[in-house]
Amino acid sequence: xxxxxxxxxxxxxxxxxxxxxxxxxxxxxxxxxxxxxxxxxxxxxxxxxxxxxxxxxxxxxxxxxxxxxxxxxxxxxxxxxxxxxxxxxxxxxxxxxxxxxxxxxxxxxxxxxxxxxxxxxxxxxxxxxxxxxxxxxxxxxxxxxxxxxxxxxxxxxxxxxxxxxxxxxxxxxxxxxxxxxxxxxxxxxxxxxxxxxxxxxxxxxxxxxxxxxxxxxxxxxxxxxxxxxxxxxxxxxxxxxxxxxxxxxxxxxxxxxxxxxxxxxxxxxxxxxxxxxxxxxxxxxxxxxxxxxxxxxxxxxxxxxxxxxxxxxxxxxxxxxxxxxxxxxxxxxxxxxxxxxxxxxxx
Ligand code: KG4
Ligand code: ZN
Numbered sequence: 524x525x526x527x528x529x530x531x532x533x534x535x536x537x538x539x540x541x542x543x544x545x546x547x548x549x550x551x552x553x554x555x556x557x558x559x560x561x562x563x564x565x566x567x568x569x570x571x572x573x574x575x576x577x578x579x580x581x582x583x584x585x586x587x588x589x590x591x592x593x594x595x596x597x598x599x600x601x602x603x604x605x606x607x608x609x610x611x612x613x614x615x616x617x618x619x620x621x622x623x624x625x626x627x628x629x630x631x632x633x634x635x636x637x638x639x640x641x642x643x644x645x646x647x648x649x650x651x652x653x654x655x656x657x658x659x660x661x662x663x664x665x666x667x668x669x670x671x672x673x674x675x676x677x678x679x680x681x682x683x684x685x686x687x688x689x690x691x692x693x694x695x696x697x698x699x700x701x702x703x704x705x706x707x708x709x710x711x712x713x714x715x716x717x718x719x720x721x722x723x724x725x726x727x728x729x730x731x732x733x734x735x736x737x738x739x740x741x742x743x744x745x746x747x748x749x750x751x752x753x754x755x756x757x758x759x760x761x762x763x764x765x766x767x768x769x770x771x772x773x774x775x776x777x778x779x780x781x782x783x784x785x786x787x788x789x790x791x792x793x794x795x796x797x798x799x800x801x802x803x804x805x806x807x808x809x810x811x812x813x814x815x816x817x818x819x820x821x822x823x824x825x826x827x828x829x830x831x832x833x834x835x836x837x838x839x840x841x842x843x844x845x846x847x848x849x850x851x852x853x854x855x856x857x858x859x860x861x862x863x864x865x866x867x868x869x870x
Contacts, residue, residue: 527852528555530603531845532589534581534621535613535641537562537572540841541588543596543603544651544849551654552849557835557842558636560584563707570700577782578616592841600632607848610638610858611865618864626860637848638862642870644843645841646674649803651846652832655800660792660827661786662818665806665838666692666707671736671788672870673795677850680870683788684736690810691777694740698747698773702766713811719764720770724750726776728783736788738780747773749803776812782817788823800827807838833870 526547533540533643540559546552562580566572593599608625611618622638629636646664649655656680661672670685689697692709699708704715726746729739747769756763758793761769785802808814809831822829836842 527604527849528598528602529605529607529845529849530589530592530600530786531639531841531843531848532585532606532608532621532625533559533641533644533839533841533844534585534586534617535609535611536617536839537566537586538839539575539581539584540839541585541592542841542845543592543598543844544845544850546817552651554651554842555598556592557840558588558591558595559840560588567584567706570706573643574614574616578620580621581617581680583593585620588841589624589628598636600628600754602630603634605635605637605848605852607637607639607844607851609641609644609844609863611640613641613866615864618866622862622864626862630860635852635857636859636862637851637856637857639844639847639851640868640870641844642668643678643680644847645805646672646680646870647677647847647850648805648832648843649830650850651843652836653830655714655801655803655830657795658792658795659801659803660788662781662788662802662804663806664691664781664804664808664814666690666696668806669738669740671784673792677854682870683791684738684784685732686738686740688739688741689744691740691781694744694777695808697744698770700746701744701748701751702769704762704766707807709808709811712774713813715767715770716813719767719769721771722770723768726772728776728780730845731780731783736784736791738784740777743773743776774811776811778817783820783823785818786825789821789827793825793827801830802827803830803832805832805837809837817849829836
């Protein structure tokens with residue numbers, strides 16, 4: 524294998540990002556540059572990502588990110604071997620912005636174009652950060668995703684199960700909104716939960732009676748809403764302790780649900796007799812310390828290594844897209860100018 528240097532673009536949600544990743548023969552991959560423009564302040568007033576605003580901001584910022592990433596890497600496009608871009612799944616306006624930018628760069632330079640599945644980008648991150656060998660078990664937990672995947676190869680993923688309604692990050696964000704805590708909800712709910720009593724409110728642990736790896740988080744939100752409304756009706760409002768206890772009870776339900784379903788996913792994965800069993804996580808929710816501790820103890824109990832990449836690579840970023848593009852390039856994948864932008868694209 525020769526040295527490969529890949530430029531990656533990401534614009535499928537609310538982060539505009541570009542990165543350069545290089546891999547030399549016999550060595551691990553190296554991130555030469557990774558830049559991103561978040562759009563939190565653009566969407567903050569609306570309580571969620573507004574697709575049209577996101578698409579316009581991606582179109583404005585993608586070229587800026589590309590130029591900055593190349594500058595940080597000390598390269599121009601002459602030093603790049605391929606251009607990788609998130610071609611879905613995601614908010615279609617943003618995905619189109621990225622794909623069009625990548626096509627323009629490929630057309631101008633003659634470089635190969637590689638469309639990357641955003642979820643494959645997340646799922647291959649443990650190989651970028653730690654050189655993990657296939658097969659490994661992956662848990663994607665973010666504001667938009669929640670699924671268990673066995674990664675058997677660069678283009679070979681088996682989905683064991685996932686959420687049938689909300690993603691856990693979404694549930695954290697909704698909980699924060701219901702309790703008047705700031706967005707993003709994950710960190711604020713986690714902070715409140717630290718000084719709360721997780722036993723005061725007993726929230727549902729949905730689907731634990733089913734033997735599969737599917738999860739559900741929408742009922743949790745309804746239960747929380749009821750508990751809040753009951754307290755407000757009884758006392759006219761919420762005390763600081765009420766809020767902390769509600770957060771602790773909610774978080775505990777998520778921790779236990781994820782731990783139980785992870786035990787099932789690990790059982791299925793271990794049936795493959797992986798030589799070095801690994802559970803890796805990706806997604807913003809993987810930042811949660813209580814969730815990490817829950818997953819870590821399940822892994823310890825079942826004899827698997829628990830791997831949580833650095834948070835900057837767990838959340839949306841372009842280094843994972845550049846790296847996935849690099850692996851696909853080695854597999855011989857090349858896309859033409861007819862590469863479609865796809866709103867939905869299951870792995
Ligand atoms: O992966 P990510 O940055 O974006 C996507 O959703 O694609 O994940 C963001 C989500 C948000 O819902 C946020 O509330 C959640 O991750 N999150 C957390 C924590 N930090 C971020 N959830 C629970 N605990 C946290 N500490
Ligand atoms: Zn993502």
